[in-house]
Amino acid sequence: MASKNALRKPEDHPSFSTMGQKVATITVSPKKKAYTIRLDLLVHYSEYFRAAFTGSFKEAEEKKIHLSDVEESTFDYFMDWLYYTKITTSQEHKDPKDDPHPYYIFVELYILGDKYQIPNLRKYVIDHNFQYFLRVDDVLPVPHIITQAYESLPETSPLRRFFSDLYSIRLSSYFQAITVEMREKPSCLPNGFLVEALIKASDIRDVAKKGKSPALKLCDYHEHPDNEDRKKCEEKHGITNIKG
Numbered sequence: 001m002a003s004k005n006a007l008r009k010p011e012d013h014p015s016f017s018t019m020g021q022k023v024a025t026i027t028v029s030p031k032k033k034a035y036t037i038r039l040d041l042l043v044h045y046s047e048y049f050r051a052a053f054t055g056s057f058k059e060a061e062e063k064k065i066h067l068s069d070v071e072e073s074t075f076d077y078f079m080d081w082l083y084y085t086k087i088t089t090s091q092e093h094k095d096p097k098d099d100p101h102p103y104y105i106f107v108e109l110y111i112l113g114d115k116y117q118i119p120n121l122r123k124y125v126i127d128h129n130f131q132y133f134l135r136v137d138d139v140l141p142v143p144h145i146i147t148q149a150y151e152s153l154p155e156t157s158p159l160r161r162f163f164s165d166l167y168s169i170r171l172s173s174y175f176q177a178i179t180v181e182m183r184e185k186p187s188c189l190p191n192g193f194l195v196e197a198l199i200k201a202s203d204i205r206d207v208a209k210k211g212k213s214p215a216l217k218l219c220d221y222h223e224h225p226d227n228e229d230r231k232k233c234e235e236k237h238g239i240t241n242i243k244g
């Protein structure tokens with residue numbers, strides 16, 4: 001399971017010089033907007049599309065598939081990532097709060113990466129969102145985005161854990177954590193989220209009691225298969241911890 005749905009090394013991004021000419025057509029959203037994509041590129045990153053397009057299903061024969069639950073805008077971002085390994089932006093944004101790609105856009109991309117088994121895309125989103133919340137240190141994910149993540153992602157999802165950990169570590173110092181939405185609608189956050197955030201808050205308090213400063217580490221949210229892999233990543237990524 002782990003090996004089939006494992007991270008690909010960034011240097012393994014397929015080259016157009018060696019890619020085959022076959023393409024697949026993916027239509028998305030109820031409007032069925034069509035995207036034509038190099039098959040080798042798609043199946044390189046996604047176990048789901050590898051199974052669909054190279055197995056014995058009708059989709060493999062026709063090289064066509066429809067994803068009714070994916071928005072066009074999300075798939076546009078996915079195409080950017082698939083071809084360029086990053087989300088491109090046309091503007092320079094000096095104010096970090098004026099991020100052209102705030103964390104909530106990436107949540108839908110992460111859900112796509114989860115549903116269609118694209119571990120590298122999930123890692124890309126984690127890296128982006130971790131850095132977003134590092135830069136913008138007085139913001140927390142809003143309730144309806146948390147609810148979306150909790151309704152669409154499995155319990156073990158690192159993005160869910162990142163959101164609840166973020167609340168836990170910032171709650172004591174962040175005066176805007178209680179939003180208007182929360183005051184008006186106390187049921188706006190999923191129970192699972194609240195319990196996880198409370199447990200983490202208790203863990204953080206224990207760490208602080210021992211005289212250490214609690215922090216969130218990027219690699220806690222990567223899906224490293226083992227410690228060695230994690231160590232290599234930690235030496236390379238150079239992204240600092242999120243502190244309370």
Ligand SMILES: [Zn+2]
Nearest residue numbers: 219222233234
């Ligand atoms: Zn890592």
